[in-house]
Amino acid sequence: MSESDPDPCLRLTFHDALMAHPLIRELWHHFPENMFLVRAEPDGHFVVEAANPAQHATIGRECIGKPIASFMPAATAEAIYARYRECVTRDEPIRYEEHVAFFDEQGNEQFGYWLTLIVPLHNDAEDSQRVTHLFGIAQDVTELRNAREALERQNQVLEARVEERTAALQQANHELKLLNIQLEEMATRDFLTGCYNRRHIETLGQREVERARRYVSPLSALMLDLDAFKHVNDTLGHAAGDAALKRVAACLQQALRESDLLGRFGGDEFLILLPEIGREDATATAARLRQQVAELAGVSISVGVATLRHQGDSLESLAGRADQRLLDAKRQRYGQPHRD
Numbered sequence: 473m474s475e476s477d478p479d480p481c482l483r484l485t486f487h488d489a490l491m492a493h494p495l496i497r498e499l500w501h502h503f504p505e506n507m508f509l510v511r512a513e514p515d516g517h518f519v520v521e522a523a524n525p526a527q528h529a530t531i532g533r534e535c536i537g538k539p540i541a542s543f544m545p546a547a548t549a550e551a552i553y554a555r556y557r558e559c560v561t562r563d564e565p566i567r568y569e570e571h572v573a574f575f576d577e578q579g580n581e582q583f584g585y586w587l588t589l590i591v592p593l594h595n596d597a598e599d600s601q602r603v604t605h606l607f608g609i610a611q612d613v614t615e616l617r618n619a620r621e622a623l624e625r626q627n628q629v630l631e632a633r634v635e636e637r638t639a640a641l642q643q644a645n646h647e648l649k650l651l652n653i654q655l656e657e658m659a660t661r662d663f664l665t666g667c668y669n670r671r672h673i674e675t676l677g678q679r680e681v682e683r684a685r686r687y688v689s690p691l692s693a694l695m696l697d698l699d700a701f702k703h704v705n706d707t708l709g710h711a712a713g714d715a716a717l718k719r720v721a722a723c724l725q726q727a728l729r730e731s732d733l734l735g736r737f738g739g740d741e742f743l744i745l746l747p748e749i750g751r752e753d754a755t756a757t758a759a760r761l762r763q764q765v766a767e768l769a770g771v772s773i774s775v776g777v778a779t780l781r782h783q784g785d786s787l788e789s790l791a792g793r794a795d796q797r798l799l800d801a802k803r804q805r806y807g808q809p810h811r812d
């Protein structure tokens with residue numbers, strides 16, 4: 473070797489150097505991912521200097537000594553060049569995932585996803601800073617990517633299904649709530665007149681009695697019924713009787729305060745509880761109700777009034793006294809009342 477000869481290593485091609493060592497040769501041949509070396513040309517092209525068998529299998533044709541743009545579809549070559557230029561400019565390794573189109577051996581365009589790492593190399597004796605080559609390793613992640621996308625699609629389907637089920641469940645809950653409200657109404661309301669039924673007015677009445685006794689506050693009860701109602705039924709028919717009961721209940725409900733409680737006690741009898749109302753006001757209320765029901769519902773009613781005694785009284789005894797006074801009122805008006 474003469475003095476002017478450069479270091480023989482510099483004259484070796486990359487491929488020669490690879491093949492020179494058995495271990496590196498073996499690695500190059502059997503490495504399962506694609507490995508390649510490209511040379512950066514002054515005209516902006518990147519020429520393939522070496523490609524391992526895996527890379528050859530992907531490209532499917534001879535590529536050594538050729539610029540990438542000559543054997544890859546134009547759009548892919550452009551994207552690859554952009555990455556390579558970035559690596560040359562930054563002069564540091566870059567790793568990226570790319571969507572690549574390439575031609576198979578039959579010349580058909582194929583698509584795939586690749587995870588690629590490229591490393592800048594320097595082989596200019598005069599300018600050690602200049603990136604002359606890029607060494608790359610690329611892994612085909614198409615299957616992985618497809619599996620991920622399939623999983624995402626499956627997730628979306630699942631999420632949509634969950635949303636659908638949640639909406640259906642919410643709807644069912646809503647319907648159940650409405651049904652419960654209806655059930656509660658049915659359990660507490662008299663089906664004909666819409667005011668409280670006997671069971672519920674008794675429950676509410678017991679609470680009112682307890683409260684009035686605890687706070688020593690007044691509580692009055694009005695027991696009322698329709699006069700000669702049997703006659704209405706007998707002469708005009710049961711439907712007319714029903715209509716009269718409804719008119720009376722509506723009229724009473726309208727005439728009473730929010731805090732007053734109105735319940736159908738049975739047949740043509742209604743029980744009204746007036747919290748915070750003493751005897752005098754209760755008597756005046758009874759008179760007012762009689763007048764309003766006569767005027768607005770066209771029905772004559774009789775009313776018995778009783779006021780809670782704070783010792784030894786119960787809803788039963790209070791309502792009983794109001795009922796007794798109702799009978800007294802009837803007796804005064806008609807003589808002996810007739811009860812079925």
Ligand SMILES: Nc1nc2c(ncn2[C@@H]2O[C@H](COP(=O)(O)OP(=O)(O)OP(=O)(O)O)[C@@H](O)[C@H]2O)c(=O)[nH]1
Binds near residue numbers: 698812
């Ligand atoms: N239409 C109708 N009639 C009912 C209903 N419940 C009870 N009655 C009738 O109401 C009538 C009540 O009769 P009575 O208790 O004698 O009362 P009355 O005829 O008003 O007599 P006085 O109370 O003395 O004025 C009976 O004929 C029952 O059949 C109902 O829901 N609808």
